[in-house]
Amino acid sequence: MTNVRWGTATARGVLAATILGSGMVFLDGTVVNIALPRIGEEFDASVSGLQWILDSYLLTLAALVMVAGSLGDRYGRRKLFQIGVVWFGVSSVLCGVAPNTEMLVAARALQGIGGALLTPGSLAIIQSAFVREDRARAIGAWSGLSGLAGAIGPLLGGLLVQAWSWRLAFLINVPVGLAVLWLTRKYVPESCDNTMDGHLDVWGSVLGALGLAGLTAALVEAPGRGVGDPLVVSVVVLGVVAMTAFVVSQRRQRNPLVPPDIFANRTFMIANLLTFVVYAALSGLMMLFVMQLQVSLNYTPTLAGLASLPIPVLMLVLSARSGKLAQRFGPRPLLVAGPILIAVGMVMLTRVTPGASYLLTVLPAVVVFGFGLTAVVAPVTATVLASAEDRHAGVASGVNNAIARTGSLLAVAVLPAAAGLSGESYTDPVALTAGWQAAMWICAGLCVMGGLLALGIRNDVLAPVPEPVSEAPAAGDCLHCGFTAPPTHLSGRAVSSVGR
Known part of the structure; x- marks a missing residue:
């Protein structure tokens, strides 16, 4: 494999x-x-x-x-x-x-x-x-x-x-x-x-989906309906009860859908917490950035979309190198510095107010933000997957994706109200600018928290492991899941490199 x-x-x-x-x-x-x-x-x-x-x-x-x-x-x-x-x-x-x-x-x-x-x-x-x-x-x-x-x-x-x-x-x-x-x-x-x-954990699948759906629906509906709305309260209760039952069932199952032992790894937990706070901050920024440019700085929709183009360009050029650096020097330095660099970019973005120059104000902040994001995304993803056993690669990726999505939804649901944006304030440049600046300070704080969390990540999690010495497989043994194979005659070293 x-x-x-x-x-x-x-x-x-x-x-x-x-x-x-x-x-x-x-x-x-x-x-x-x-x-x-x-x-x-x-x-x-x-x-x-x-x-x-x-x-x-x-x-x-x-x-x-x-x-x-x-x-x-x-x-x-x-x-x-x-x-x-x-x-x-x-x-x-x-x-x-x-x-x-x-x-x-x-x-x-x-x-x-x-x-x-x-x-x-x-x-x-x-x-x-x-x-x-x-x-x-x-x-x-x-x-x-x-x-x-x-x-x-x-x-x-x-x-x-x-x-x-x-x-x-x-x-x-x-x-x-x-x-x-x-x-x-x-x-x-x-x-x-x-x-x-054994059989698929159908009950666990249903509970896990219901739990995440209930909590997600609450995040989606709470801003418009209010926290005390009967529907919001109902889906929160459904989500909490289902997730609690899901956790209990996974601890008791012989073949659980989500093996509890993956959460015993401290680096896995810290990397996912970092994912939660940083992705919440990123989603909050991306939700308001285009709006601030259009409403307060009078950008057209196309120009507002182009304004953030340096971010994906930097990621395209540097993400593979970022992953390689994390492999060589360990992920911790990048995961500490990256979120803090993102926070610096967000503080710089508070200066994106009516009349601000793109070249002198918007572009420098976007570039700093892009460098920070490039330092985080690949290393944190690699760290999450490396801190779980290879056989749990799918569930580790699923957990990390679910946490990232939850952080994003939470930011979209909570950040506008926390920044003082409500009702028709989105259409008022003065009110939107005040809310934009407050939101960027909140998001910057979340990113600094992520950088501090990264101090607890094991720096050797991406280091190559010594190749185990193993015997050559017997004739007819299969080296790939789900396939039959002809007789093989490989050295122990070759076999171990395939099966790592």
Whole structure:
């Protein structure tokens, strides 16, 4: 399983398949934002309807991403990844032909399920396919290029909407999905956790999905309805009860959906806490940045999308190098310095007020922020996966994705109110600027907290491990999960490098 080396044709194929697959998910998380006005005009949709076009996707994605990671470990990561790509493509067609708001919301929920199936699988495939010494670099490339898809979402959405219709923002996933399926079949090896046996933990799957769905729905609905609203209270209770029952059931199961032992690793826990606070801060910034530029600085939507272009460019150029540096010197220095550098960029962004120059004010802050983000994303992802056993790659990726999504949802739900933004204040440049500045200080504080948390991360977590000495396999033994193999005659060293 772990015999793919950086720079080979297979490595390029694996990266292309996983990056394009997860890139579709990240792209559809942002590309729809720019299309909402046209969708609302065509369907005569209410504000609530437009919110649910966004939230139904996030709800199912956040609720199922952790469960999907575990399913990949059990049944095959490539297999589940392919199912996710097909599901995402079909649901994208349903989105593209939706005749009304209700059908679009339902199709978006289905799209989120497909995204949940393929997102943790893309990282788990990289973790299981690449040799250990190349994983951080591969994850860096995945982080930079997948993040680029999300970052260009608003710009691409604007171009597609202007070219023909908002429906193109969904239909474009069909040719991309077909390319992903071809690359996956050609280059991606199958892998799974061979130690999993017995029946699927259906009860745990239901409880985990219900718990995350309840808590996510509460985060989505609380800002508009109020914390005391009966619906909000009900879904909070549902989420807490289901998650509590989920934790209890996982501790008692012989083959749990999410093995509790992965949480016993201190580095795994700290890296996920860092993910939570930093991704909450990032989502808060990205939600308000484009709005501040348009409302307070009078940028057009296209210019507002272009203003943050240096961020994905930096990630594209430097993410693989960031992963390689983390492999060489350990992840701790980058994970301490990166969030603090992000915080500095956010403090600099408080100067983005009416009349501010792009070249003298906006661009320097965006560049500093981009360097900090590049230092964090690949190393923290590699650290999470490396601190769990290889056989748990899918569930570790699923847990990390669920935590990142929860942090993002929490920021979107809580940050505006915490910064004093409510009602019609979004349309008032003075009120929005005051809220923007307060939000950036809050987000900067979260990032500093993340940098301090990183001090507790083991710095040798990405270091190569000594190769175990093992005997050559007997004739007919299979070296790959789920496949039969002809008799093999490999040296012990070769076998151990394949099976690491």
